[in-house]
Amino acid sequence: MMLLILKSVLTVLALLATCVLLPQLPLSLLRLVLRGVGWLVQKRTRSRREYIISRVRADEEEHATRTKAASATNSGDEEDWEKVDTSSSSSGTAGINRNEEWDGIIGFFHPFCNAGGGGERVLWEAVRATQKRWPKAICAIYTGDHEVNKAAMLERVQHRFNITLHSPTVVLLYLTTRKYVVSSMYPYMTLLGQSLGSLIVAWDAFNLLVPDIFVDTMGYAFTLAFSKLLFPSVPTAAYVHYPTISTDMLQSLDDQTGLQGVNSGAGKGLKGQIKRKYWIAFAKLYGWVGGHVDVVMCNSSWTSAHIRTIWGPSRQTNPHKDPTVIFPPTAVSELESTITVSPETERTRQPLILYIAQFRPEKNHPLLLRSFARFLQERRNQNADPETEPKLVLIGSVRHASPDETHIYNLRLLAHELRIRDQTTFICDASWPTILEHLATASIGVNAMWNEHFGICVVEYQAAGLISVVHDSGGPREDIVIDLGDGATGFRASTEEQFAASFEAALALPVEEKVAMRLRARKSALRFTEEEFHAKWIEEIGKLVR
Structure with missing residues (x-):
């Protein structure tokens, strides 16, 4: 460990020396x-x-x-690569012909x-x-x-x-x-x-x-x-x-x-x-x-x-x-065509809170775990029906042979300490079909990172009809979970108490308002298509x- 630190310090010093000497020229x-x-x-x-x-x-x-040897049916998609998309060029027809x-x-x-x-x-x-x-x-x-x-x-x-x-x-x-x-x-x-x-x-x-x-x-x-x-x-x-x-x-x-x-x-x-x-x-x-x-x-x-x-x-x-x-x-078009949002499909939604994010410290999973634990405890204090107790699902990629693996291990320990292990599921490196399945059945989508630069997962929540609960900062606040003039598209929070209260408020909405908010969010997501x-x-x- 000491050798690694010494190497890194020497590397930085050498680079700094270069930066100091070069400007002398x-x-x-x-x-x-x-x-x-x-x-x-x-x-x-x-x-x-x-x-x-x-x-x-x-x-x-x-x-x-x-x-050419394949059948016409199988070759159709391949031929698409020869079709040049020129519709978005701003340089006029002459420019298109010259550059295509x-x-x-x-x-x-x-x-x-x-x-x-x-x-x-x-x-x-x-x-x-x-x-x-x-x-x-x-x-x-x-x-x-x-x-x-x-x-x-x-x-x-x-x-x-x-x-x-x-x-x-x-x-x-x-x-x-x-x-x-x-x-x-x-x-x-x-x-x-x-x-x-x-x-x-x-x-x-x-x-x-x-x-x-x-x-x-x-x-x-x-x-x-x-x-x-x-x-x-x-x-x-x-x-x-x-x-x-x-x-x-x-x-x-x-x-x-x-x-x-x-x-x-x-x-x-x-x-x-x-x-x-x-x-x-x-x-x-x-x-x-x-x-x-x-x-x-x-x-x-x-x-x-x-x-x-x-x-x-x-x-x-x-x-x-x-x-x-x-x-x-964001795969907005695919999510819209795959997942239906209506009063009828509301019955298939589970009291499930979904967080799609890489398992890295900046994504602030501990804040979410503590907020979820507080939310569950408040429900239990009110003698809520245990049969409908909400669940938390965390989906994210993990870079193997990296600090990510240690991070997710510590998150599992935290879930155990907070006594929410049985209500929390960790899914690493999920396939797209698995993500689609959870987007179709979850009720709430959450993002807990401070100053998330954008928040692709939040747009996926909106396109899939989830009610978003996001950190009140960065891209989710400035661009995504905003009122476009016809009502709220989700909730924003900063503290454990605010996240827990937002979970409760989102799940307690009447069915009509839930569906209305899901549809407003889906409309908002059209700004972020592929x-x-x-x-x-x-x-x-x-x-x-x-």
Whole structure:
């Protein structure tokens, strides 16, 4: 353990030393040196690039041969990949004709693409949208998931998200340095450590392949600035799920309630003051980095507001200086067609509270468990019918050989200590059909994370007709569980008491009002369809293609 800590500290010190020494060079000379290094990298990797392209084209020919040999019925879906979606391009007919045959390489930087969370759904939907719009383009995914080959990866994407991809034009490029962006690598100065560590991983990625367009879909903004300094002619894009640092984080240092995340109230004393100065300095560096990104996409109004605040001053000369809000894609259409919401189906709903979220500390499962325990105890104190006692189901992905496994073990212990073990069910890495089954039968959908950047699961609740009870912060408050003019679409809460009261209020609604709220929520969810995501994604990436 001590050796690991020593290694991580030495790594951070070495990176910090580099950051201190490099600025001593004149900025113009430094840029010239980095461009020279980038030219050498492109030259050294040219043969691998040519091999990847030839391999993809050979796979496409083989795929086309198999398609022709298949029956017309089975080949219909495959032929869809040859239909180019041009409906959402904003550049006019001439632009469409010029760009629809683009056959370059888009590099997606997503080292944890097999994690199975909302960020991964965005990644794979982005790949699908790209394939539909530019069927000859190659989608190269930089990943550290060595244990999964392409066939297994795409099968998991289909199994977990119900997303079918065109295999020949998907390429997985395996990173060997992913450990440098793992938070446990940096017990101190984690934000800076991970950000500088991402430069090591990006260097690894570029030495595998220099793409024609480089897109970060996981939040490692430093890699985009690094790319721009090495390869000025390579356009870059960021899909920001969550700002690495935000003004809310800085404000949480002074919070006295303990409700604002893991650093709530951490600004006290000498250690707190050092942390505050470190965060302020990092925020300035993060803002400078954001100025190097060509196109910025944000997953919510909340994220966009913070990115405008932190990145805005550095982006004033950028032709695409303002971030575009592109809500994450959710299977709204499928949920609407699969799950019926009516007075008749209300009888099939169970008093079940559902939480779909990755089993990670930031998702704040303990708050939900304690709130549920309080809710059950209050019901029992009122001598409620034990036959109709509510149940809690927690569904989420778990990254194996990671802290996630320890986290879910501790959650099970907490459920036992709270005496709700028999009323609580944990389901890890559930398939899409399993998720659908629970969405169809549950009554309440909950999200307990403070400042959830968006909340794909909340949209899934709404589309499935569940009554949402969400944390009164972040994306769920700003974009999802809002009154669109015809009434409430759910409940918002912050404390154990408020969550427990919201559970009681939601289950106690008359049948007519329950159905009415479910239908209002379902109508609200139409703002977050896969089709809406595809159209906006294509528009933004189209700027880089042009």
